[in-house]
Each structure stands twice: as C-alpha cells, then as structure tokens.
Amino acid sequence: MNLVTLLPFACACAFCDLNTRRIPNSLILCGLTGTLLSRILTVCRFFPHVLPPVADGLAGFLLPWLCLGMLATLKMIGGGDVKLLSVIGLELGAKCCMTVMWYSLLIGAAWSAYIMIRHKSLAWRMSHLYQYVQKAVTTGTLPPYRTSKSRPVSGDHSSGEFCFAVPILCALLLVLTDLPHFLI
Numbered sequence: 443m444n445l446v447t448l449l450p451f452a453c454a455c456a457f458c459d460l461n462t463r464r465i466p467n468s469l470i471l472c473g474l475t476g477t478l479l480s481r482i483l484t485v486c487r488f489f490p491h492v493l494p495p496v497a498d499g500l501a502g503f504l505l506p507w508l509c510l511g512m513l514a515t516l517k518m519i520g521g522g523d524v525k526l527l528s529v530i531g532l533e534l535g536a537k538c539c540m541t542v543m544w545y546s547l548l549i550g551a552a553w554s555a556y557i558m559i560r561h562k563s564l565a566w567r568m569s570h571l572y573q574y575v576q577k578a579v580t581t582g583t584l585p586p587y588r589t590s591k592s593r594p595v596s597g598d599h600s601s602g603e604f605c606f607a608v609p610i611l612c613a614l615l616l617v618l619t620d621l622p623h624f625l626i
Contacts, residue, residue: 445533445618447476448473448477448530448533448534448614448618449614449615449618451469451472451473451476451529452526452530452607452610452611452614453611454469455469455470455473455522455526455607455610455611456605456607456608456610456611458607459520459522459523459605459606459607459608460605460607460608463520463605464520464522465520465522465523465525465526465607466522467522467525470522470525470526470529473526473529474528474529474532477499477529477532477533478532480533481495481496481499481532481533498535498536498537499531499532499533499535500532501531501535501536502528502530502531502532502533502534502535502536502538502539503528503529503531503532504528504531505527505528505531505536505539505540505543506524506527506528506531506539506543507524507528509543510523510524510527510543511524516584516585516586516587517586517587517588518587518588519606520606522607523606523607523610526607526610527539527542527543527546527610530542530610530614534617538617541613541617542610542613542614542617543613544613545609545612545613545616545617546606546609546610546612546613547609549609549612549613550604550606550609553604553608553609554604557604574587
C-alpha cells in the first residue's frame with residue numbers, strides 16, 4: 443500500500459463505519475496486507491539500511507494500541523478505529539501516526555460537542571459519564587463504557603456518539619496535504 447491507496451482505504455473504512463457502525467476485519471486485513479507489502483518493498487529498496495523503516499513502521503503500528511487500546515477495551519472507542527489507525531501508522535510511521543491521532547481526537551471532540559449541543563444531549567452525556575465513574579469507583583472495576591442500553595441505534599446522533607473513522611479520515615487528509623504547516 444502506498445499513499446495513493448491509503449486514502450481510498452481510509453475512505454472505505456469511513457464509509458463502512460457510517461453505514462454499519464463497524465469497520466469489517468476483512469477490510470482492515472486488506473489494508474494491513476497492502477501496507478505490509480509496501481513495507482517489504484521499502485525494506486528491499488533500503489536493504490543496507492533496513493532497520494529504520496522497519497522500526498518506524500512497527501512503532502507506528504503499535505502506537506495506536508498503546509495510546510488508545512484501553513479506550514477500545516472499555517468500549518469508549520471502536521476497535522476498528524484503533525485497527526485503522528494501526529494500518530495508517532504502519533504505512534506512515536510513528537510521527538505521522540501520532541499527528542493523525544492528535545488531529546482525529548481534536549476533530550472528533552469538536553464534532554461530538556456540536557452534535558451534543560445541537561441535540562441538547564450534553565446533560566444526558568454528562569449524567570452517563572458520572573454514573574460510569576460512580577460505578578467504577580463503587581465496584582473497583584472498569585466496566586465497558588458503552589452498553590447496548592447506552593449505544594444509539596444506527597443514524598441516531600442524539601447521544602453525541604458518531605463514527606470516529608470520519609475524523610480519522612479528515613485528520614489523514616490534513617497530514618497528507620500538510621495543511622497544518624500551510625496555515626501556520
């Protein structure tokens with residue numbers, strides 16, 4: 443996979459997430475396979491200096507799991523979103539992956555705030571967070587944040603939840619176009 447195929451891959455993930463609220467593992471596997479092939483070609487191209495591109499790709503692959511893995515375990519973010527970021531990290535390396543994650547979180551926070559304000563669900567969301575923290579402190583465990591009762595039906599954004607693959611796609615576009623450096 444290269445940058446020409448990374449963008450359509452991210453678009454496909456965002457499209458699936460919007461339509462089904464899931465990113466299929468088969469799609470992630472295709473992205474992972476393409477990225478691994480790209481890394482193998484990079485290794486062949488830089489054969490005497492193999493370690494830097496391999497280490498950077500591996501670090502980029504692991505970074506989303508280290509930073510966001512616990513949130514996925516607690517169902518605060520989808521596992522498919524972390525997998526998508528891992529494929530992006532494998533292709534672009536650790537530094538770009540961190541930048542994509544940072545912009546994704548900023549875009550996602552702004553989008554979520556807009557949705558909660560628009561649907562007047564901020565109080566409900568804060569109440570849900572308070573109940574979650576209270577339950578975690580009382581029981582001494584970290585239960586899943588989202589359950590079938592708290593998860594909205596597909597297309598219902600009134601709770602402030604949304605498809606995080608879209609902010610990831612927007613952040614990837616920002617990084618690939620180098621737009622943040624252009625604005626500064």
